[in-house]
Each structure stands twice: as structure tokens, then as C-alpha cells.
Amino acid sequence: MPELPEVETICRSLRPRLVGRSIVSVRVIRPFIANRSPEEFAREVAGRNIEDLSRHGKYLLLRLSRARGSAPADLIFHLMMAGRLIHRPPGAGPLPEVVARHTHLALILDDQSELAWADLRHFGRVHLVVGDARDEAPRGLRNLGPEPLAGDFTPAVLAARLLSRRAPVKQVLLDQRVVAGIGNIYADETLHRAGIHPGRRACSLTSDEVVALHAAIGQTLSEAIACRGTTVRSYVDGAGLPGGFQDRLRVYGRAGEACLRPGCKAVVERLRKGGRSSHFCPRCQREGTDVRNSCPDRL
DNA sequence: CTCCTTCCCTGGGAGC
DNA sequence: TGCTCCCAGGGAAGGA
Numbered sequence: 001m002p003e004l005p006e007v008e009t010i011c012r013s014l015r016p017r018l019v020g021r022s023i024v025s026v027r028v029i030r031p032f033i034a035n036r037s038p039e040e041f042a043r044e045v046a047g048r049n050i051e052d053l054s055r056h057g058k059y060l061l062l063r064l065s066r067a068r069g070s071a072p073a074d075l076i077f078h079l080m081m082a083g084r085l086i087h088r089p090p091g092a093g094p095l096p097e098v099v100a101r102h103t104h105l106a107l108i109l110d111d112q113s114e115l116a117w118a119d120l121r122h123f124g125r126v127h128l129v130v131g132d133a134r135d136e137a138p139r140g141l142r143n144l145g146p147e148p149l150a151g152d153f154t155p156a157v158l159a160a161r162l163l164s165r166r167a168p169v170k171q172v173l174l175d176q177r178v179v180a181g182i183g184n185i186y187a188d189e190t191l192h193r194a195g196i197h198p199g200r201r202a203c204s205l206t207s208d209e210v211v212a213l214h215a216a217i218g219q220t221l222s223e224a225i226a227c228r229g230t231t232v233r234s235y236v237d238g239a240g241l242p243g244g245f246q247d248r249l250r251v252y253g254r255a256g257e258a259c260l261r262p263g264c265k266a267v268v269e270r271l272r273k274g275g276r277s278s279h280f281c282p283r284c285q286r287e288g289t290d291v292r293n294s295c296p297d298r299l
Numbered sequence: 300c301t302c303c304t305t306c307c308c309t310g311g312g313a314g315c
Numbered sequence: 316t317g318c319t320c321c322c323a324g325g326g327a328a329g330g331a
Contacts, residue, residue, distance in 0.1 A: 082310085165302095277322095
């Protein structure tokens, strides 16, 4: 499912195909637009040029030019778990039937190509923000935490955001206000690489553990981007190509299999809580004792 | 403010 | 073959 590396890969694959093109027409097939009626949306988007694409956490933004006296606008996608953004050149073959059936929006471009947004689970929403109407942007985007691959994301920044929270570190990593872009797969993978049990209270981490986690986040996300993302179920990039990082996962989806750390033969376990599962190695990621897992009285 | 629960939705796989 | 059951899970909302 699209987390930071997957959305980054989609963004990079779409950028050369979309930037500079103009949107000739808009087909709203299902009204999954958060803040416009289908008619208003089509009217406000058609005729604009696509000036840039950018990723913010798991959000993908299309920067659109001004049109007919209206201010520039941002088209904001959140693909959730099963969303796809697929660019199809003119004459491209048909989409897989199940994808075609769940296509919600299509933008027709001036070279007769098409950008299709499909979401097999109907969880995703699109927002249109015209001008600087920031309150129209999704709440999650407005409250987004620091980008984990940016230069100013230091171990100290991570520490400040973890040490004020008593919840399990896995749950805190998934909080997009703490760090942007990490989802279930990369939370499990970074905690394994850092040797931290997912159930440890965030505020109980030592400074060495925070440094190890910070390094693991940077390394795991960078490597996943280099592999063009993780395809475990349905993820494909903007050209329809699957990723390659699924072959390098060390714990996610590997419950019952041997830990891959050299010399460790322990069996990967799966912990379920509130409908969400965590995968970890009980030997590389020891559960804290009561003392180790304790936090200061005042945070 | 944090933390916890519930809900949203459909495809795909397991089991019978 | 066809049915039921269960699982995947990010974010919004609401209550403690």
C-alpha cells in the first residue's frame, strides 16, 4: 500500500509525463471529491495546466496553473491502502477489469493521454484547494509532521517527538503528526532494523535507541525508494509497474519464517492489536522489562 | 492534549 | 463451483 516510498515513486514516474500538460477535460465517475460537487470540480479543474507534482508524507499534490481569472490550485490525492494513479498514453491497452470498475476520476490531457485515479477499497478522497484556502486542505496534510528524509530531520527532532508520548512506539511512528509518510510496513521494518520491540513505550527509548531508529528510518525509506517501492498486494507506480522492495522485507508479512539477520534463527512473530498487526523478531527486538519500558512521571 | 475504539470499503484467499 | 468468513489498514470522529 502506498506509504512514503511508494508515493514518492508514483510522483517521480508521473512527473515527466504530466508536467507541462494541460487538462482538456475531467470525468468524475464517482463523487469521491471531499470538498466540491462533481460539477464544480470538473469546471474548476478543466483548462488548467499541470505545473508540478510533489509529495508530502503520503499525499500527492498536483500544482495547477491559474485559469479564467481564478487563482492557482492544488489537486490533493491520498491513495490510502488501495488507491492508484495511472497515466495512460493514447492507445494504451485497457486497464485490468477490476481497476477499470473502480476508477473514480479521469483527467484527459492535451496529448490525449489520461490520468486515472482508481481505488479498489473506496477509502481515498481527493481535495481541491484553490488559491491559499488552506482550510480546504485535508486535516492530515495540515498537521503533517517532518519529512523523514529531509536534512533537518535529525535524531534530536525525532527524540523530541517520541519522548513526549507514552503510547507504544509502533503506534507513535504511525502518527503522521510525528513523522510524515510511515505506514505499517515501514514502521515494522524500521523497528526491526533498529532492534526495538514495537510495544515499547515511545518515551522509554534510550538516546542510543532513538539514534538507531533515526538511522533505520533513513536507510529503510531510501532503500525502498531505490527499489521503487513495495508491492505486497496491489501497488503499482504511475506507469503501472510494481516495486521491488518486497524481496527485501525482513519482518513484514513473514510471521512464522526465520529472522533474516545473520546469525539469528528466531521465528518472526505477529502481534495483533486493534485490527492492526505488527511483525517483529522476538530475539532482535526484545520486549522491555517493566523498568526499561517505563517513562518519566511528567513528560 | 493523549489515548483508545469504531467505522469506512472491497478483493482475495481459505475452508467447506 | 459457489458459498461464507476473515483479513488487509489510514484516517476521521467521538468518548474517556
